[in-house]
Amino acid sequence: MHSAFLSLLRKELLLAFRQKTDVVTVLFFFLIVSSLFPLAVGPELSTLKIIGPGVIWVGALLCSLLALHRVFESDFNDGSLEHLVLSGEPLTILVIAKVLAHWLVTGLPVVIVAPLIGLQFGLSQASLVLLLGTLFLGTPVLSLIGAIGAALTLGVRGGAALTSILILPFYVPILIFGAGAVVADLQGLSIDGHLSVLLAMLCVSIALAPLAIASAIKIALE
């Protein structure tokens, strides 16, 4: 079981490494979308500082949505997903491996690049660190919950738009606490609550999302 997890993870990362365009496209999307806001709102630094955390968080959210089709779709189409289900290994473990690989390839780059964009918005060093931290806690949750949506809509017409309207209501609490932590800190308020809730969401989604994803995959393959 342990080796199945590792070999699947390794295979996913290898595939992603061979097709770097997917990853790089998502990253560029993040950069461009974040740049749209200063262009639209005006370069007034005081305004940018206020909207910065929110804009970057929404950008990360949209990137997560954009990248979701990568998680299961190609495997579903060529039949390897079915092989995974039939392999006899616990599907929840395999699912965690796939989502982890997905996050390492699409979520983690966003987390790393976010502070650079934060500089464009004139955020202070403390804010940048906090932004990094909340995104680091929050983007795995986005990947996990997003994967539920992706699994539910496998092979269903409506595609990305349908998956988005299904998952965005679930993304809202993550956004509220993630971006809210950085904003609250700017206002001098305590952020213990925000970080606790983010961490709790991470724990709960690691524990429960794989179950939902595995069930959804089995339903899709019937």
Place this chain on the structure above:
Amino acid sequence: MSFWQYSSPQYFYPLAKKMAIVFFVLASILTVWGLYIGFFVAPTDFQQGDSYRIIFIHVPAAWMSMLIYLIMSFWAAVGLIMNTRLSSMLAQALAPTGALMTFIALWTGAFWGRPTWGAWWVWDARLTSELILLFLYIGYMALRASIEDPRRADRASAILALVGVVNVPIIYFSVKWWNTLHQGASVSFTKSSSMATSMLTGMLVMALAFWMYSIAVSLVRVRRIIRDREANAGWLTESSGVT
């Protein structure tokens, strides 16, 4: 024949019609009574004037929006676990009414908020989570509509509904957990109410009326769903024995 025969669409179909009639009658009587209390017995409020009378729709609709989601998720779970078609059909029937109740709660809330708070909408915890509830209902219905195979639609949407069930306690407890603009709980099982008796009575009667209505409408809708999905079954096409 035992009670369990009603878990079959064929036997539930005529029962649903009889039940629907009863619940529609109850709903009508309770609505008339509730509105009478609401407009002719309950006095003008000292602080809010007559704008508070929106409460006789707003609170019942909000309560129903949460209750229906819980019941819908319950039947969806039963259908998922026990593989019973009728349970999933019930969940399917409940969703549109639940969405409508959520919309009514949000609309009447806005019309109440404008004169009382000065704003049509605020992004406080309760309003935001109620809005998310509306999106959850719509997501459930959209997913169902997109999947052609009804059994797969049953199971997939059940998972979606269950993932979203955590939102309902959040709506309910949001006024306790956060400092929100929305009023806290004035009706409780443990403490005495902070509302005038006639206002409370009117609200509770209307809440019951909304509940009876929701049940009646959902039963009519599940009959239609049974007709659609069991269209090839012999018992539907036979002219005798079907009411």
Place this chain on the structure above:
Amino acid sequence: MQWGSVSEFFAMGGYGLYVWGSYLVTGLCILIELLTLKKK
């Protein structure tokens, strides 16, 4: 009865727009729901 006249009833102490805006839209929603169920 607490309403002096019919016009007072409709005015709702100045809040007529909000009270009746709520009740009418609710009534409309319920009517639409019942009509869509009647059709089939």
